[in-house]
Amino acid sequence: MTLTYIFHSGFALETERTILIFDYWLDPAHVVPAILQKDKPLYIFSSHFHEDHFNRAIFEWKKQREGITTILSKDILRHRRAKKEEADVWRAKGGTWADHRLAVWALGSTDSGVSWIVEVEGKRIFHAGDLNNWYAKFLPEAVPGQKIYSTEFEEFIDPIAHEKQYLGELKDIRKVTDYFDVVMFPIDGRIGNGYTLGGRQFIERFKVGLFVPMHFITPITEPKEQPAQDTSCQNPAESRGWKSNTESANRFKEFTDRMALPFWEISKEGESREV
Numbered sequence: 001m002t003l004t005y006i007f008h009s010g011f012a013l014e015t016e017r018t019i020l021i022f023d024y025w026l027d028p029a030h031v032v033p034a035i036l037q038k039d040k041p042l043y044i045f046s047s048h049f050h051e052d053h054f055n056r057a058i059f060e061w062k063k064q065r066e067g068i069t070t071i072l073s074k075d076i077l078r079h080r081r082a083k084k085e086e087a088d089v090w091r092a093k094g095g096t097w098a099d100h101r102l103a104v105w106a107l108g109s110t111d112s113g114v115s116w117i118v119e120v121e122g123k124r125i126f127h128a129g130d131l132n133n134w135y136a137k138f139l140p141e142a143v144p145g146q147k148i149y150s151t152e153f154e155e156f157i158d159p160i161a162h163e164k165q166y167l168g169e170l171k172d173i174r175k176v177t178d179y180f181d182v183v184m185f186p187i188d189g190r191i192g193n194g195y196t197l198g199g200r201q202f203i204e205r206f207k208v209g210l211f212v213p214m215h216f217i218t219p220i221t222e223p224k225e226q227p228a229q230d231t232s233c234q235n236p237a238e239s240r241g242w243k244s245n246t247e248s249a250n251r252f253k254e255f256t257d258r259m260a261l262p263f264w265e266i267s268k269e270g271e272s273r274e275v
Contacts, residue, residue: 001123001275003182004148006031007237007244008052008213009129010183013275015121018043018101022116022127022184028237028271034163036064044070046128048113048270052217059086071097071104073113073129093172105153105176108169110134110162115169117176123275126173126180128214133166133201135159136194151193155268166198169206173255179207182275186215196252203259210275216249217242237269244269 004012009023012035019035022045035042042211045062054076062068074092076082084090089097091106092116105117111130118125138148138159147156163165185202189195203211218239237243246266258262264273 001121002272003192003264003275004031004156004272005269007125007269008184008242009047010219011127011214013120013125013182014038014040015123018120020045020102020118020120020125021058022056023047023129025052025055026237026240026242026270027190029268030137031270032061036061039067041069043102044068045057045116045118045127046070046072046076046113047116047127048073048111049076049081050112050130053113053129054081056082063149067098067152071105075113083255087163107173107176110166110169115173117173117180119179121180124179126183126185128183128185130186130197130204130215131166131169132186132188133161133163133194133198136197137192139163139194139197142212167201168201174205178205179209182211182212183208183210184214187213187249187252188215188216189245193204196255197200199252200255201260203256208261209250210264211256212264213249213252216245218245218248233268 002014006244007028011022012031013020013114019040020043044058046254071089072087074090077090092106093106095106098137102118102120107135109115109131110128113129115129115131116127135157144160149160150157166189185199189198250265253263253265
């Protein structure tokens with residue numbers, strides 16, 4: 001199989017007979033046009049309705065070629081980001097789906113939507129969506145039963161309860177399987193100290209063939225004044241104010257090395273790796 005990093009949490013996985021795309025948002029390296037030219041069946045997954053995980057452009061692809069199946073989380077429908085008839089398959093946590101090429105399980109998330117397990121051609125793939133221990137930085141000062149106000153999220157949060165929910169989701173996943181050939185999981189430095197905790201807790205509970213970081217964008221800091229310039233060839237991710245923060249994500253390799261676990265050090269959008 002060949003796994004290609006598109007951007008943020010977006011990946012394309014090409015097997016001998018199929019192609020899977022997960023959580024497409026932006027495509028700085030123009031990965032998708034080449035995929036659409038191939039004659040293999042194409043499966044499109046979107047884990048939830050957030051803009052950085054779901055882009056309505058996927059429906060335009062179906063107008064360009066046949067053989068595309070869209071498999072979307074039901075929260076996209078609930079938030080009216082798409083109409084029921086626009087997708088081929090809608091699934092919430094606990095839902096399953098299969099055809100003669102692959103089998104799909106929709107598992108839980110600690111944010112919105114679902115995470116995905118996909119079995120294809122003898123391989124088991126996991127894409128976490130927004131499943132993570134997002135409030136890990138608050139755990140050292142947390143008191144059971146008390147909430148903490150987060151200026152980042154502008155709300156009161158209970159990091160202990162959130163972690164309990166996260167670990168509960170991992171237990172539910174283990175009811176389906178305890179191993180994956182490939183895991184795509186958020187390693188997002190924006191959430192502060194402890195940003196790798198969720199990934200470490202995942203690895204401690206599952207056998208993993210290859211760990212792939214995702215969800216590691218960072219805002220671009222622009223100078224106050226810029227000269228006029230030609231933006232016709234501008235990176236579309238940069239035009240939205242984001243870039244990949246591969247450096248922070250790849251620090252997780254220190255942990256996977258200690259666990260003797262293969263880790264993909266992604267360096268740029270459009271990069272591929274044989275699995």
